[in-house]
Amino acid sequence: MKIVGKKLEIEIKGWVYKKRSSGKIRFLIIRDGTGILQGTIYSPKKDNPLFKKFDELTQESSLIIRGLVREEKRAPGGYELNINDINIIQIAEEYPITPKEHGIPFLMEHRHLWLRSQKQNAILQIRTELIKAIRDFFDGRGFRNMDTPILTPSACEGTTTLFETEYFGQKAYLSQSGQLYNEAAIAAFGKVYCFGPTFRAEKSKTRKHLIEFWMVEPEVAFALLDDIIKLGEDLIIYIIERILDKNKKELDILERDTKVLERIKKPFPHITYEKAIAKLNEKGSKIKWGDDLGSPEETLISEIFDSPVCLTHFPAKIKAFYMQPDEERPDLVLGVDILAPEGYGELIGGGQRISDLALLEKRLKEYNLPRKAFEWYLDLRKYGSVPHSGFGLGVERVLSWICKIKHIRETIPFPRLLHKIYP
RNA sequence: UCCUCGGUAGCUCAAUAGGUAGAGCGGGUGGCUGUUAACCACUAGGUUGGGGGUUCGAGUCCCUCCCGGGGAGCCA
Incomplete structure (x- = not known):
């Protein structure tokens, strides 16, 4: 994932790496095989259609998102995406490898x-x-x-x-x-x-x-x-x-x-x-x-x-x-x-x-x-x-x-x- | 192949001396002020690796098999 310039609209095809939510803001971290990028959705309205799509997403769901890239010190990697559109390709089933610790036998079984x-x-x-x-x-x-x-x-x-x-x-x-x-x-x-x-x-x-x-x-x-x-x-x-x-x-x-x-x-x-x-x-x-x-x-x-x-x-x-x-x-x-x-x-x-x-x-x-x-x-x-x-x-x-x-x-x-x- | 340690919820682990199997994470539901492994509340989830034995009673003790971790030999 390479970002050039200060503000530009990009499309990323990838997978959900992690997600978090908090009231009026949602964080979606996606990976595309070359790196990870944090995307955000902010809305004062609870019925924002993007919130609905975000809520459906599970870890490792595949998707195409579009948004505006900008510098953001708080984001991992220093850049962040303001998400304008989410196109869900597939909702992933419950993913076995969670962000927590796992043992070697389990990881090897899921290589x-x-x-x-x-x-x-x-x-x-x-x-x-x-x-x-x-x-x-x-x-x-x-x-x-x-x-x-x-x-x-x-x-x-x-x-x-x-x-x-x-x-x-x-x-x-x-x-x-x-x-x-x-x-x-x-x-x-x-x-x-x-x-x-x-x-x-x-x-x-x-x-x-x-x-x-x-x-x-x-x-x-x-x-x-x-x-x-x-x-x-x-x-x-x-x-x-x-x-x-x-x-x-x-x-x-x-x-x-x-x-x-x-x-x-x-x-x-x-x-x-x-x-x-x-x-x-x-x-x-x-x-x-x-x-x-x-x-x-x-x-x-x-x-x-x-x-x-x-x-x-x-x-x-x-x-x-x-x-x-x-x-x-x-x-x-x-x-x-x-x-x-x-x-x-x-x-x-x-x-x-x-x-x-x-x-x-x-x-x-x-x-x-x-x-x-x-x-x-x-x-x-x-x-x-x-x-x-x-x-x-x-x-x-x-x-x-x-x-x-x-x-x-x-x-x-x-x-x-x-x-x-x-x- | 040998030595050694282990196998309990989807995952990581706990369970005093043999006496009602539990927590965190993940899942689901709801909440939430820009979160960083987010947080808070509620909730579902188990043939304790298989078989046999001892015992009133076994996750716990004994035998056996299976699977795995670490190490040795051999090598790059």
């Missing part, structure tokens, strides 16, 4: 209506800007967009649980990553990214996990670990700057302290896995070299800094089969996890990929993966293999952190959660 509330609207407004920023970032740097398949014949990484489906009598799985396909595409296009939904059938039930989420995955030929870390840092900075610029109003509705975001500068602090383990032990954690960092450990590390942190050089055995080993320390791999501040978890996971055919073949065996399914992937190491790197960034993780939302379920219009697929 289709919850989307209309101001806070949810603000989060999803930022989401669309975030997605646009991601595309602009990669498009502006000469990346080609590859739409990798959602139906896949086998596991990309082989470790996590996949959703199984049927594909003309053959088993198929919903994609958990487009990375392997991107690795094929870079030999054709140099720099690519895929951006789409990702499915993980893990039985995870935390504020950081969705069963279905959106991920952007860039992959770059000839890029080494350091190159891809820089790309990740640039991307995160770009996203933050864009949202601070375009979504002031929404961040304000969410009461997000933007100073924390404004302070973030690149390069982010870097810390190796080994140093992280030492730091954690100092802080009293019982984690041992070779253990993967759990959620409490990730939070501890992220709390040391007030910026995202790049964690690098992990033990090979806790990472995926395709990770490139460090030349000097073959027990470590050239991987990177970028952890969000404030305990929001992993924003980015990626690294340098194995480019040597023999080593990749060895790793497939060690990880017990069926060679047949990976023949095409091995081919990439036969015909002009190059060092290359890439990462995946989870849209909802970044959004939860930027908005400082308690739970990731509010960062996607219709979240898919463990055992929950309604609505």
